[in-house]
Amino acid sequence: MKDYLIFLAQSHPGFRKAELESLANLHGIKADFSNHNEEHPFLMVSLQSDEEAYKLIDRAILSKGIYELWGHGNSFEELHESVKSNMAELRKPYLLNTFKFENLTFQGGKKSREEQIKMYEKFVYLDFKGKIRMKTPDQTFTILEQYSLGADLFPLDHPDHCWFGRQINLSARSRGAVEKYDIKKRPYFGTTSFDAELSLFTCNMAQVRPGELIYDPFVGTGSFLVTAAEFGGITIGSDIDFLTLKGKGPKRRLKDNFDYYEDPLLFTDVLCMDFTNNAFRKDLTFGSIVCDPPYGVREGVKVCGTTDSKIGRETVMIDGELAFLRRDYIQPKKTYSLDLLLDDLLQFAAERLDTGSRLCFWMPVANDVDIPTMIPQHEQLELIYELVQDFHKWSRRLLVYVKRDDAYRGKTIRSEHREGINNFRERYFNKFSKASRAQQ
Ligand SMILES: C[S@@+](CC[C@H](N)C(=O)[O-])C[C@H]1O[C@@H](n2cnc3c(N)ncnc32)[C@H](O)[C@@H]1O
Numbered sequence: 001m002k003d004y005l006i007f008l009a010q011s012h013p014g015f016r017k018a019e020l021e022s023l024a025n026l027h028g029i030k031a032d033f034s035n036h037n038e039e040h041p042f043l044m045v046s047l048q049s050d051e052e053a054y055k056l057i058d059r060a061i062l063s064k065g066i067y068e069l070w071g072h073g074n075s076f077e078e079l080h081e082s083v084k085s086n087m088a089e090l091r092k093p094y095l096l097n098t099f100k101f102e103n104l105t106f107q108g109g110k111k112s113r114e115e116q117i118k119m120y121e122k123f124v125y126l127d128f129k130g131k132i133r134m135k136t137p138d139q140t141f142t143i144l145e146q147y148s149l150g151a152d153l154f155p156l157d158h159p160d161h162c163w164f165g166r167q168i169n170l171s172a173r174s175r176g177a178v179e180k181y182d183i184k185k186r187p188y189f190g191t192t193s194f195d196a197e198l199s200l201f202t203c204n205m206a207q208v209r210p211g212e213l214i215y216d217p218f219v220g221t222g223s224f225l226v227t228a229a230e231f232g233g234i235t236i237g238s239d240i241d242f243l244t245l246k247g248k249g250p251k252r253r254l255k256d257n258f259d260y261y262e263d264p265l266l267f268t269d270v271l272c273m274d275f276t277n278n279a280f281r282k283d284l285t286f287g288s289i290v291c292d293p294p295y296g297v298r299e300g301v302k303v304c305g306t307t308d309s310k311i312g313r314e315t316v317m318i319d320g321e322l323a324f325l326r327r328d329y330i331q332p333k334k335t336y337s338l339d340l341l342l343d344d345l346l347q348f349a350a351e352r353l354d355t356g357s358r359l360c361f362w363m364p365v366a367n368d369v370d371i372p373t374m375i376p377q378h379e380q381l382e383l384i385y386e387l388v389q390d391f392h393k394w395s396r397r398l399l400v401y402v403k404r405d406d407a408y409r410g411k412t413i414r415s416e417h418r419e420g421i422n423n424f425r426e427r428y429f430n431k432f433s434k435a436s437r438a439q440q
Contacts (some may be wrong), residue, residue, distance in 0.1 A: 214286025
């Protein structure tokens with residue numbers, strides 16, 4: 001085993017470890033991330049090989065890069081001692097390679113070019129024989145530093161800790177994936193489009209694999225489909241709202257986003273369909289299901305049907321054809337509860353996911369009253385993560401389930417056990433106050 005250093009992103013620190021664990025599991029890598037600290041963006045891990053390190057970070061969104069660790073210490077003196085004691089074996093394969101040095105800091109001030117060069121020159125004892133090349137060198141050697149802030153909120157003069165390592169790989173994030181999927185840059189987006197960074201992260205949590213069929217049952221403008229395609233998933237979606245699927249005119253439809261990202265072959269299609277009356281054939285299975293079900297705030301939870309005993313039941317003929325059999329027939333719709341919809345989603349996932357595959361979805365929860373949140377559960381699905389993104393009075397949770405084999409019997413928590421507890425829509429529109437009083 002060798003030591004590596006991961007430089008983590010400074011966003012969503014509470015989700016970073018879960019992403020690394022999911023990526024390690026996806027690639028069959030055994031690694032211990034228990035030293036992860038949400039306060040700091042540096043994490044040391046032991047891995048078998050550079051190849052494992054490369055794969056672990058390659059598609060990460062909440063990590064920036066991974067480095068073969070040559071030394072570290074609480075001061076530059078300690079760092080140099082550490083590098084000198086390790087370097088004999090480590091430097092051999094790279095002696096003749098072209099190389100460059102770089103410096104990355106957490107909370108550190110910006111160094112002038114002269115200061116940087118002075119810092120790099122202190123590593124002269126490595127005695128590399130290759131040429132320095134700033135563009136596309138064979139090896140990049142990185143000095144990483146972590147600083148604390150003083151009472152004036154400026155960084156202290158000396159780092160708390162520093163590391164020296166050889167860059168193994170930079171992540172999808174560092175290669176620009178989050179900017180690439182920025183909602184506003186897409187030909188087609190809308191008010192429900194899901195944040196690019198978290199869509200990509202969700203697809204990593206779902207372990208989207210190249211060539212597998214990935215389904216979003218509440219596809220909207222397709223944020224999860226384009227990000228699943230980034231990781232090679234073959235995507236398919238459905239939504240009850242025909243107008244969302246139709247898009248905003250030529251070159252501003254969901255399919256145009258795939259052309260824009262040059263992934264048209266990874267887009268199967270989208271179907272206008274009520275998820276609760278699912279039309280996929282019974283033996284169609286999916287590699288993962290990823291979604292953001294309707295919260296009932298911007299878009300209501302709707303299913304096909306009517307609560308009015310008359311509407312939709314009268315026989316209407318158009319041009320000699322029964323109206324409901326025509327292609328242009330628009331079904332009446334009735335409102336439905338998010339709780340029931342989530343039961344349906346879990347049941348569907350239990351039937352349609354391959355064993356070991358994942359269902360990932362975001363569930364809104366009101367935080368205004370101090371009662372435990374009841375997370376939906378199904379006996380065939382193991383809930384492995386519940387990651388919370390807090391917005392003060394409400395939060396949304398990413399729930400990650402794995403489909404287990406027939407021998408598995410997990411917990412069941414259906415809507416009747418949760419009734420009236422989450423009730424997100426009502427509490428949102430009451431500004432989270434009326435429901436709180438009712439609970440007291
Ligand atoms: C939160 S939005 C999803 C947004 C999507 N992730 C995006 O990036 O645009 C939920 C979607 O669920 C759809 N929806 C609501 N009820 C549905 C149902 N019964 N079956 C299928 N889709 C439904 C809504 O039309 C809406 O587009």
